[in-house]
Amino acid sequence: MTVKILHPGLLTTVQDLGRFGSQQFGVIVSGAMDPYSLRIANLLVGNDQGEGALEITLMGPSMQFQQDQLIAITGGNLQATINGERVPLWRPIVVKKGSVLQFKNAVQGCRAYIAFAGGIDVPEVMGSKSTYMRAGIGGYKGRALQKGDVFSCGKMGEQSRSLNREWEDLREHLTWTVNYNALVNLEQTQTIHVLKGTEFDRFDRASQLALFEGTYTLTSSSDRMGSRLEGPVLSLSETFELLSEGVTYGTIQIPPNGQPIILMADRQTTGGYPKIGQVMTADLPSLAQLRPGAKIRFKEASLEQAENEYMNKERIIQKIKTGVHLKGMAN
Structure with a gap:
C-alpha cells in the first residue's frame, strides 16, 4: 500500500x-x-x-x-x-x-x-x-x-x-x-503547569513572581527544538557559571536576554542556561498545539500533582485502547 x-x-x-x-x-x-x-x-x-x-x-x-x-x-x-x-x-x-x-x-x-x-x-x-x-x-x-x-x-x-x-x-x-x-487542549490561550526548576531559587524574587503572574506570548521563532516566549524579563539574583547538564522535554531555560525557552521534542541533550522550571509531562501535548501568537500563563505544580495528572491521562488512554479494541471485535 x-x-x-x-x-x-x-x-x-x-x-x-x-x-x-x-x-x-x-x-x-x-x-x-x-x-x-x-x-x-x-x-x-x-x-x-x-x-x-x-x-x-x-x-x-x-x-x-x-x-x-x-x-x-x-x-x-x-x-x-x-x-x-x-x-x-x-x-x-x-x-x-x-x-x-x-x-x-x-x-x-x-x-x-x-x-x-x-x-x-x-x-x-x-x-x-x-x-x-x-x-x-x-x-x-x-x-x-x-x-x-x-x-x-x-x-x-x-x-x-x-x-x-x-x-x-x-x-x-x-x-x-x-x-x-x-x-489535549487546542485553545490558543492556555495555563501550563510547571514544577520549580533546579535554579529557581537563584532568580530574584521579582522574576519568581513574574513567572507565575505574567503572561507570555509564543513567538514565530519557535520550532521543534524550542518554544521561544516573549513576556516579563526574568533575571538572576546574581550571575554565576553553570556547567552544562541534562535537559528534557519541557525544561524552561532562561538565556541572557531573560526570555524563557521551553525545550521541545528536538531539544539538545544538555544545556547550560539556568533552568527556572519544568513543564509537567501531562501538559506537553497541549503546549505543542500552540501557534505563534498564543498566550501562556504558568501555574506552579507539585511533583505529586504532576504524577497524578500523568497517571490520570494514562488511564484515559488505556480506556480508549480498550474501547477501540472492543469496537474492532464488534465488526
Whole structure:
C-alpha cells in the first residue's frame, strides 16, 4: 500500500515516540511534539501506540492513496478533506484507492497526526522511525516530505483488519469518535503547569513572581527544538557559571536576554542556561498545539500533582485502547 505526496505542506515528517537510549552519545530524542495525539491515532487504526505516523505543522500536505487504506487523523484541525469532502477527526476512516487527502491551514491547534494501518514502512534508526532533520536521520530519507515522495505502509495486524472489516462507504461506518478534550487542549490561550526548576531559587524574587503572574506570548521563532516566549524579563539574583547538564522535554531555560525557552521534542541533550522550571509531562501535548501568537500563563505544580495528572491521562488512554479494541471485535 503506497501513498504519494502531491504537496508537502509547511512541515510534514515521520515521527514516533522518540529515539531513546542514545542521549549519552549526543543523539537527541526527537519524536512527536504531541505524543498523546500520535498514540491515539495509532490506536484508532489498530497499530501499536508508538508506531511511526505523519506529523504535520500549521499548513498541511496533500497526498494521493494508491490503494485502499485505513487511517486516522488526530491533533489539531487543519481542515482535512478527501476528494473535497470534509474528513472527520479522532476516528478511523477508510480512504479509497485514487482518493486525495488534502489539508489547509490550522484553525484549531497547531499540529495534526495521520496514522496508517500497518504503520509507515521506513527503516528504524537507533530503534526509532522519528525524523531528526538537522542530522538527516530517521523518517523518510532523514528529511521532511517533499512533492513526489512515495512511501509504503506496512502490513495490517489483526486489530487493524478487524477495524477494516465490512466497510463500504466512508460516511456509513465508524460514526463514533474519541473524546480528546481531557487529553489535549487546542485553545490558543492556555495555563501550563510547571514544577520549580533546579535554579529557581537563584532568580530574584521579582522574576519568581513574574513567572507565575505574567503572561507570555509564543513567538514565530519557535520550532521543534524550542518554544521561544516573549513576556516579563526574568533575571538572576546574581550571575554565576553553570556547567552544562541534562535537559528534557519541557525544561524552561532562561538565556541572557531573560526570555524563557521551553525545550521541545528536538531539544539538545544538555544545556547550560539556568533552568527556572519544568513543564509537567501531562501538559506537553497541549503546549505543542500552540501557534505563534498564543498566550501562556504558568501555574506552579507539585511533583505529586504532576504524577497524578500523568497517571490520570494514562488511564484515559488505556480506556480508549480498550474501547477501540472492543469496537474492532464488534465488526
